[in-house]
Amino acid sequence: MLTARDTLEHRLDGLGAGADDYVTKPFSLEEVVLRLRGLLRRADARHTGADPAVRVLGDLVLTEETREVHRAATPIHLTAKEFDLLSLLMDHPRQVLSKAQIIDHVWSSSFDGGGNLVEVYISSLRRKIDRGRAPMIHTVRGLGYAIRPAEDGR
DSSP: EEEEEOOOHHHHHHHHOOOOOOEEOOHHHHHHHHHHHHHHHHHHHHHHHOOTTTTETTTTEEEEETOOOOETTTTEOHHHHHHHHHHHHHHTTTBBBHHHHHHIIIOOSOOOOOOTHHHHHHHHHHHHHHSSSSOEEETTTTTEEEEEEEEGOO
16 A cells, blocks of 8 residues: 555555555655566465576476476476586576676686686577477577477577
8 A cells, every 4th residue: 555644554555455555655666666676576476386596497397405407397407507507597497698797607707707617508408408309498689598388489
């Protein structure tokens, strides 16, 4: 609830009437955005029973705690860096990640990023994740890489 009424009685009435949150004027837009994100996160977890340690994209499932990956219920064995790279891609489905972003998150910002390390790991992931199936890992020429559900293979 977003309102100019800021007495305790008004706040109690609003929350008692079913409001999930109560923000009074004047307000910070940043605070409202963060409160909305929190409400959406909690609502999503409540309705889907989602476990933040388990990521699902199409038929690909990554379990953070056990570091297991399955595609179409088939286990896929990954090295530690391959797992970290896939985890990063799955944290940002459909979003194009640049080579620099990948290096910063999977290796470290102090890593010089020389050579074709990212390309080698992407190629290895494709062999393991996409082998014999519709591709999920895509190159966006000049920009980077993205992961999309197979049925969304644009």
